[in-house]
Amino acid sequence: MLITRPISGRDDWHRVAPNLGDGFAQWWRRRRRPEEKPTVKGYARRTGKQENEIYYESSFDIPEDFGTIGAVLIENEHHKEMFVKNIVLDGLSSGPIDITCNSWIHAKFDNPTKRIFFSNKSYLPSQTPSALKSYRDKELGNLRGDGTGERKTSDRIYDYDVYNDLGDPDEDEDLARPVLGGPEHPYPRRCRTGRPRTEKDPLSESRSSNVYVPRDEAFSEVKQATFSAKTVYSVLHALVPQVQSSIAGDLPFPHFTAIDVLFNEGVELSDATKIGSGLASIIPRLVKAISDTGNNVLRFETPEFLDRDKFAWFRDAEFGRQTLAGVNPCTIKLVTEWPLKSKLDPEVYGPAESAITKELVEEEIGGFMTVEEAVKQKKLFILDYHDLLMPCVNKVRELKGTTLYGSRTLFFLMPSGTLRPLFIELVRPPVDGKPQWKQVFQQCWDATGVWLWRLAKAHVLAHDSGYHQLVSHWLRTHCCTEPYIIATNRQLSAMHPIYRLLHPHLRYTMEINALAREALINANGIIEKAFSPGKYSIELSSIAYDQLWRFDLEALPADLINRGMAVEDPTAPRGLKLTIEDYPYANDGLLIWDAIKQWVTDYVTYYYPEASLVELDNELQSWWTEIRTVGHGDKKDEPWWPELKTPDDLIGILTIIIWVASGFHAAVNFGQFDYGGYFPNRPTIARTQMPTEDPNGEEKNRFLDRPEEFLLECFPSQLQAASFTAVQDILSTHSPDEEYIGEQIQPYWAEDKVIKSAFERFNGQIKMIEGIIDARNADTELMNRTGAGLVPYELLKPFSEAGVTGKGVPNSISI
Template structure:
């Protein structure tokens, strides 16, 4: 009688093992085996990290094994089980791999196909494999449902809490992403809990900030503390700080910002006029128009909070440093909206820069970080689960890059950015302002802006000769190229020609789901509803991977470095923007900055958000072998080699620098948005 050897691997994460009964059925082209209980007498099967083998004897030849069905049945109480993979050795000596990498919960079954990736047009129309494909997607579409969190937002997962999510996309340990718990731990670890009882009291002076800061500093944050008042540090952050995406080349001074030659001539070094400097490409601008009219946080009636929508003119001096030369704190020019200059009184100029940094913080947190990495990656992830079966090569390619993204976003909506959540405690855009910011930003959010080189070029920031110290651009372009080359290698393995892309009904459904449901068919977003060429497919998948990995790393993991020194990135301001010059002193500035309690919450937040996950998987690391084909594994190896070369270049450049830039070093870029 034919005998098949079945090997089953259990996951290594917490609680992966099970005491429940596990049954297996082999399904072949010529027949099916009997439903077999996998059990070794006097042996504890399916322990965490275990690899167990079993003999399955059948009465007749099953033909080619197409599917493996696994069922889990309760022993005492339901005990979830994580299956990594199953291999089957046939009586003829063949080994067939069936990747699983999913949880079996309750009494539900899982049916697996072998690990060879296949496009939908390559399965027989009436075959068992095609039926399995359709059935898997039908079930996924019932499980992964779209839901509107706020009007005008990208769509989210239909789940109110992390515990409601499908088990396969939950965190392994929910405690690891409990924001309330993590903030409390952070505040305790940072030694700032001693100030929490004085929640609404002001700091005495900058030395007060320094006393708590000196216990929690790191190399960059200490440098920021020492130099934050200096114009070069203010300008540098537009290039390589947390939010390096706002600055753009200025080719014409806007009417709403009435800058004249006389106002800025003392700041121009080359003996050229302002008009000549504009033509030479030495003038840049950061405009926070998005902030204009956003509702300030009013959740605490005892503390008034204020927002501003500044415009900042910047100048590349003869040392190629970006220096601020003029700041207007509102969008409408007038006597009560003066233009602040470096030649003004020390405290007038300092406060104007602080207001720019505070506005930059709000745009960074809500638009650059939340919307343009977290929420858009969730859209890609939901559409992927809804439209691509596990056998599809694009599902296998993208799965590591949406790992835990839906979970972290759900947890954030549950605890962090919900009504009366932690975000409201410290941020001037809490209480609804952050919602307004996302809604406004969605009106100008385009697909093209997610293509990294295009986004850099659109802002006029692409010339390395003109801006030699824009490391975000340089490193980002290197990583983008590595990602795009890797994606092209994988696409070329499965798609022979452009027509293969056009005939792939599942990839077309995925792209349409992103646009029509995830992005709610907003006309201005210009997300494609179909893909016609291999080149378009490579670009699309590169966007998904780069956004979730490199772009998120660039705007997330520097938060403690750049925002922990609170005067450099105030999360709220307690006095309105000045309407006249010459009325500000140090006391006024300190009283404008966040009080002790909000400062402590802010420190806890930026520390917690800057930490890597335990057992973090960085770009190019794919320990779960969803692909079994040798050409894809070779492409992965080449990808890692290319990333290693980028890492080496960045490391060499950073050698000896007081302000190293390492956020886009591949060895520090997690695969997915998971924090």
């Protein structure tokens, strides 16, 4: 029986069904036959429907000596593609055979190549029945393509290219952007589209309104419910342009109460008809019509952070807490050496030693311990954006409407387990004959000092927001995962057990990434308009990839140890002891990490009972080699890449990939609106310089006269705030069709008793984690996750309903 679904997006499925027509199927045996036998043919005819599913049946006369059926060939004889969900072969003496497809089938007139689908039984390459080996190889060849030509929407080809499609030099020379990928700007690779090069820059690829992804990566068309990619597209291409045309200029908010208008009155759109009639139904929580005025108004829901405590953003305690339990909890690190020093060339960037001196610190911590004792007792922690940002500072300062510093923020660990901010250092490198400028700011008890501290904090938060969006979020999850997806489809057969383990964790990511390249991270896109680095934003993520990214340190335990936030301790659970015991991201993340690792261990040891099977698996070895040498080819010679020789090696590699796509992405993504929707808490940009940089200038006098006005001018403008708040809202939204980690067993696993049992154990662990996190959030002793007006830390709570919930760990990077 052949089950299909009509193309979604059409309300009347009766119009679609006639276009699906008869499917042509061929069957062949798969094992215990030294040679392939002739196939058995049949035509599938429509027999019925149920809701959005259409059923087809075909009859076959299978000889007694045919052997076990191992695969299906399908040919679509009509002129439109069809989506095949699954095939069930019934009436066999051995019982029914399920073949899971979940794939689009092109019309044979577009591509005469018949589609191959294998049964749900998994095989390593060396264990593949002889009759199936050629089909296994042929299907992989189809997916790899030949590396030439422009890709069509119906193609299923996975190939690599550099990021050379973010700029648009033919439109405007100012929109030209460097190629990311290669010795000058190292970067992961993206999916090749094959579009023609631009006229003005032969190294750049021309842009188009429809960015190619392999056909089965664009799954949204078959979903009955709203799919997140469609929502993202609508926000980026319809809503944001309307906001930009409705808010004139780039004016700051005139006063703090004006910011509240975004949530209680909204922004009137100049021509809401241009948004499209379907947008309100796509994102009903985001776009609301105020009926009593007769106008179309964009009004945001109040973020939970603001709803619980409107003034929490003012408090230094909350500033410190969010480094451990906010949307970017993965950059805080332990201070292990004193004095603080830069690793940059002092001939270029000025003196390397920080202006945060021993004397300043000892005075601030009350003189009850020396700096050396504080370092030894692991009391000092730092957000250090100095060396990453300094190479960009002077370039960014040439841009209109923004500025930049290198920054260091020093924290002290209090007996309560909370972090107290001590100092903020802002640094500007030498420029135009002027020497390096640096200044240290601290919380004060005089009016001027208090406002300078608030301004300095705004700059640091803009740095943290930029690092979060460009590095923690985009680079480490979306960007670095795309090569894993490409390599998995090019090198691992669909019947390979590791392909089937990874597949749920690769869902929708390439489509989301394509949308990001189209309208989010592109030249003059939302990121460049709203974040401090401006046109150098994505170039900054290349610097971070070059300086900081290591595959082995994407493992949560290794990352914590590398940042000094944990140490190896054989006496502690899992052999790891946290430096700050109440570190919500680490505590909850390690629960998810352990559950993933146990599930992967059960799975891998079942299919690789002997260590030699890993080295003998040619598909697996090609997969890992391609990830290292092509997908992340700019780092192919690094010594830290794990080897792939044993099952333990494979378990470590797979656990990292699955953790990044699920737990880590959830931790840095789904809190964006709750923590950043009210932008004073996490401004994305700092638009003005510190008034003390030119102590005799007009800016200093303006600051002294109107400090609140000066701070609002530093914050994002009305246009930047409204535009990016809309994006944050939608990036924080769970789709109704979300698939959460450990929730849904795949059909391939359900048919094997051992794997089914292992998954059920995984599912049980994940459900247990839900309860553990609830108990932690109710523990008043854990002050980094509970307290008056605090948003509880639920970003790693596994399950969620649809919408903006601040919780839920999807299987994959699906938004």
